[in-house]
Amino acid sequence: MSAILVLDDITVSFDGFKALDRLYLAVDEGELRCIIGPNGAGKTTMMDVVTGKTRPDKGKALFRQEVNLAMLSEAEIAREGIGRKFQKPTVFEQLSVMENLELALSGPRGILRALRFRPSPREKERMEEVLATVGLLESGERSAGELSHGQKQWLEIGMLLAQEPGILLLDEPVAGMTDAETAKTAELFRSLAGKHTLVVVEHDMDFVAALGGKVTVMAEGRVLSEGSLAEVQADERVIESYLGR
Amino acid sequence: MPEALSQLPSRKTIRHFLSWFAGISMVLVPLLRLLPETTFLHPSDYTVTWLGKIICYMVLALSLDLVWGLAGILSLGHGLFFALGGYAFGMYLMRSIGRDGVYQSDLPDFMVFLDWKELPWYWTGTQHFAWAAILAIALPSAVAFVFGFFAFRSRIKGVYFSIITQALTFAAMLLFFRNETGFGGNNGFTDFKRILGYDITAPTTRTILFMLSAILLSAALWGSSLLARTRFGRILTAVRDAEARLRFCGYEPLGFKLAIWTLSAGLAGLAGALYVPQVGIINPSEMSAANSIEVAIWVAVGGRGSLVGPLAGAGIVNVGKSWLTATVPDLWLYALGFLFILVTLFLPHGVVGLVGRLSSSRSTPGGKA
Ligand SMILES: Nc1ncnc2c1ncn2[C@@H]1O[C@H](COP(=O)(O)OP(=O)(O)O)[C@@H](O)[C@H]1O
Ligand SMILES: [Mg+2]
Numbered sequence: 149m150s151a152i153l154v155l156d157d158i159t160v161s162f163d164g165f166k167a168l169d170r171l172y173l174a175v176d177e178g179e180l181r182c183i184i185g186p187n188g189a190g191k192t193t194m195m196d197v198v199t200g201k202t203r204p205d206k207g208k209a210l211f212r213q214e215v216n217l218a219m220l221s222e223a224e225i226a227r228e229g230i231g232r233k234f235q236k237p238t239v240f241e242q243l244s245v246m247e248n249l250e251l252a253l254s255g256p257r258g259i260l261r262a263l264r265f266r267p268s269p270r271e272k273e274r275m276e277e278v279l280a281t282v283g284l285l286e287s288g289e290r291s292a293g294e295l296s297h298g299q300k301q302w303l304e305i306g307m308l309l310a311q312e313p314g315i316l317l318l319d320e321p322v323a324g325m326t327d328a329e330t331a332k333t334a335e336l337f338r339s340l341a342g343k344h345t346l347v348v349v350e351h352d353m354d355f356v357a358a359l360g361g362k363v364t365v366m367a368e369g370r371v372l373s374e375g376s377l378a379e380v381q382a383d384e385r386v387i388e389s390y391l392g393r
Numbered sequence: 394m395p396e397a398l399s400q401l402p403s404r405k406t407i408r409h410f411l412s413w414f415a416g417i418s419m420v421l422v423p424l425l426r427l428l429p430e431t432t433f434l435h436p437s438d439y440t441v442t443w444l445g446k447i448i449c450y451m452v453l454a455l456s457l458d459l460v461w462g463l464a465g466i467l468s469l470g471h472g473l474f475f476a477l478g479g480y481a482f483g484m485y486l487m488r489s490i491g492r493d494g495v496y497q498s499d500l501p502d503f504m505v506f507l508d509w510k511e512l513p514w515y516w517t518g519t520q521h522f523a524w525a526a527i528l529a530i531a532l533p534s535a536v537a538f539v540f541g542f543f544a545f546r547s548r549i550k551g552v553y554f555s556i557i558t559q560a561l562t563f564a565a566m567l568l569f570f571r572n573e574t575g576f577g578g579n580n581g582f583t584d585f586k587r588i589l590g591y592d593i594t595a596p597t598t599r600t601i602l603f604m605l606s607a608i609l610l611s612a613a614l615w616g617s618s619l620l621a622r623t624r625f626g627r628i629l630t631a632v633r634d635a636e637a638r639l640r641f642c643g644y645e646p647l648g649f650k651l652a653i654w655t656l657s658a659g660l661a662g663l664a665g666a667l668y669v670p671q672v673g674i675i676n677p678s679e680m681s682a683a684n685s686i687e688v689a690i691w692v693a694v695g696g697r698g699s700l701v702g703p704l705a706g707a708g709i710v711n712v713g714k715s716w717l718t719a720t721v722p723d724l725w726l727y728a729l730g731f732l733f734i735l736v737t738l739f740l741p742h743g744v745v746g747l748v749g750r751l752s753s754s755r756s757t758p759g760g761k762a
Contacts, residue, residue: 199641226643234641240627240634247627257644259652265624311642 150213152177152315152345153198158207160193160369167193168204169369175315180341180361182377183349186389190369191349192235195317199232200225212314227257231313235320235349237300241293245284245303248292249275252307275310281336282306297324305336315345322355334358353377400462400698400742407618410701411611418448418607426600438599445603445671447711452610452664454691454703455617459657461689462698463621464650465633467551470558471661472685473565474533478662479675480569481532483582484516485525486593486670490586502584503577513575522589529666530659537658538651545650550636559682566680581676588670599671606667610704613660617700629653690733696743705744 151174160168168190175181183191196202197209200222209217215228226232240248253271255261267275279285282302287295292303301321308316318337322330334355337346341361350356356363357377365372365386373383380386402410422444428435436444453475460466487501496505500512518524540561544554572578591598620626631639632646639646669675678684687710695706710729717725740747 201637221645222637222640223643223645226641232641234638238635238638240631240638242630242634243627250624251627251631251639251644252642259625259648262625262628262649263620263623307642 150177151175152179152212153347154208154210154213155194155197156208156210158194158197158204158209160190160197160202160204166369168197170207171366171370173364173371175345175347178342178345180337180346180359181348182356182359182361182363183347183366184351184353184356184363184380185366185372189366191366192319193369194366195232195319195347195349198225198317199230223257226311226313229312229314230317231308231311231315232317233301233304233308233319233321235323237297237304237324239292239295239300239303239307242291244289244291245279245295246275246288248303248307249278249310252310254310254312278306278309281309283332298326298329301325302329302333305333309340313344315347316340318346318348320349320351322350322352330355331358400696400702400746401618401621402699402701402745404618404622407614407701411615415607415611418444419604423600423604426596438594438596441599441603442671443715445599445606446668447708448603448606448610449664449668449671450688450691450711451704451707452606452613452667453661453688454695454707455610455613455700456657456660456664457688457692458697458700458703459617459620459660460654461692462700462703463626463633464629464653466650466654467555467689468558468654468657469555469682469685469689470562471657471688473558473562473680474537474658474661475665475668475688476565476569476675476677476679477533477536478529478665479669479679480576480582480665481528481662482525482666483585483669483675484519484528485522486585486588487577487582488516488520489588490584493586494584501577501582503572503580504575507572515575526666529662533662533665534655534659538655541651541654542647545647545654559685562680562685563682566677569677569680577676579677581674582669583674583676585670585673593670593673602667602671606671609663609667614700614704621700625649625652687729690729692743694732694736694740694743696740696745699743699745702743702745709744 153173153175155171155173158168158171159166171190171194173194183194185191193202197204198217200217200220203218211217211228211230217225220228240251243251250267253267253275276285279288282305284299284302284306287299292300295303301324305318305321322333325333330352337348337359340346348359362375363377363380364374365380365383367389372389373380373386422436422441425434425436426441453471456474457468457471460468490501492499494502496502498505500509504512519528544557549557568574569576570579576582585593587593588598628639628644628649632650636646691706691710692703693706694710695704696702710732713728714725717728736743742749
């Protein structure tokens with residue numbers, strides 16, 4: 149398998165403080181990768197670098213081996229096929245659930261196209277499909293602002309799916325979800341893996357265990373350990389810096 | 394709160410509003426104008442001009458709603474675009490005076506007074522109505538485009554953006570106050586005589602200018618309502634709600650913001666161009682900071698984002714202003730400030746939101762009010 153995303157020697161500092169310190173991370177195509185680590189480890193900053201929100205001081209971020217992410221704007225990176233879910237659920241609250249999905253729908257992003265755009269029957273079908281997948285079939289016409297916290301999380305995941313990215317970056321996707329919702333989310337992610345590549349940042353160890361993929365432990369802006377959940381849990385350095393606290 | 398979805402009225406509401414508005418302004422008023430002047434029902438020249446002026450203000454309010462209501466970009470400098478349109482068209486009106494000015498020169502009086510021998514280069518072609526009309530849209534649009542490009546590209550937002558627009562209009566006012574700028578200094582342009590060869594104060598000319606204003610308002614409202622319902626309109630809402638999210642969906646907000654911002658400025662300019670021949674004067678005070686703030690108050694009072702609300706707001710505030718400044722002029726600014734506070738505290742969706750709430754609670758008792 150080939151790496152779809154490679155972060156090589158990435159350093160990001162904020163006023164001298166190194167949020168990422170020579171970070172190396174490679175994610176394979178179709179993988180379901182979990183990133184764990186204490187607060188402040190740099191997990192969100194890593195996603196900021198990949199999505200163009202933060203520019204690294206040093207290092208390279210390569211997508212599909214050839215796209216240099218440091219050269220692109222946030223929107224260009226998204227159009228290349230990198231989708232992102234924010235740590236705090238972010239949806240367009242004044243629009244309906246359906247309109248949220250419609251904006252996310254993959255396709256041209258220009259102004260003139262936006263003036264003429266009407267969803268095709270196939271696109272409508274696709275949106276219904278996504279709604280069903282994220283369990284919001286009944287809420288299509290509701291305004292996104294009215295949804296519960298968990299439902300907003302789902303809607304944002306749905307928007308990612310509608311965008312059909314090659315890789316999905318999910319920052320704490322089950323925060324604020326009930327146990328049942330969390331279990332459903334784990335199931336959804338597992339079903340997406342293979343066809344999509346998923347990078348999931350999460351604190352909830354049960355959720356990470358349920359996902360069952362490879363785990364990367366970050367601390368102080370670096371990769372501390374990598375392997376199966378059982379392997380990293382047995383790693384001395386990890387126990388010391390994170391799990392043991 | 395179920396009133397979240399959007400403040401945008403339905404197509405049906407817009408159609409209703411437009412048919413009433415068009416019926417009154419394009420049929421009823423012109424017909425009444427045909428009555429003999431002595432009849433009680435005959436609207437006087439003063440009334441028609443006053444109404445025409447308020448309609449121009451309504452178009453200005455609508456133009457601000459396009460950026461503030463739809464995209465959340467609060468401009469406190471829209472008076473500048475309105476004034477630029479007015480000045481651009483005013484150049485044509487000045488040229489149309491011909492040799493009938495005080496100095497009986499081909500040059501506008503203020504240039505003779507400054508002892509200028511010829512027109513500055515930027516007055517070229519302004520003797521043509523069509524060129525002046527194009528300028529009235531193109532000039533404010535161009536200024537808005539350049540300003541917007543740098544402001545939006547630097548991701549200047551919210552209150553910072555609003556303050557810079559205030560500074561922009563203030564700077565322009567200082568520039569236009571200078572005689573050397575070539576726009577008549579603090580007197581601006583006035584004493585117009587003709588438009589397209591017709592006497593500018595003739596009753597028929599006034600009626601036609603009034604009707605043109607009404608047509609502009611109708612077309613602009615209709616177009617805005619269509620625009621707001623496209624994906625473009627929804628993208629503007631998304632800019633207002635969560636611009637960063639929009640970027641990560643693959644859209645560049647810059648282009649969308651710039652497009653609506655430029656369009657809005659052009660519309661404001663057109664409103665200014667129709668305003669000047671009706672009120673008969675344009676001077677730099679139109680660019681004062683307070684003027685632009687007042688426009689934002691019209692929109693807030695009417696209900697931002699609702700397209701028709703700002704029209705109502707412009708109407709209500711200006712009728713109130715005409716009445717108060719005639720009876721107790723000193724009270725006007727206090728009244729305006731009080732109104733603004735009242736609306737901010739109790740009517741977040743303005744007068745239109747209040748009307749909507751009242752009518753929906755009547756039709757569905759105990760419903761989703
Ligand atoms: N924009 C910023 N300015 C200054 N410091 C920041 C900024 N973003 C993140 N940091 C700091 O970088 C470190 C890593 O943060 P973050 O990536 O959010 O951690 P995590 O997501 O792993 O909890 C934290 O100490 C945080 O305070
Ligand atoms: Mg984080």
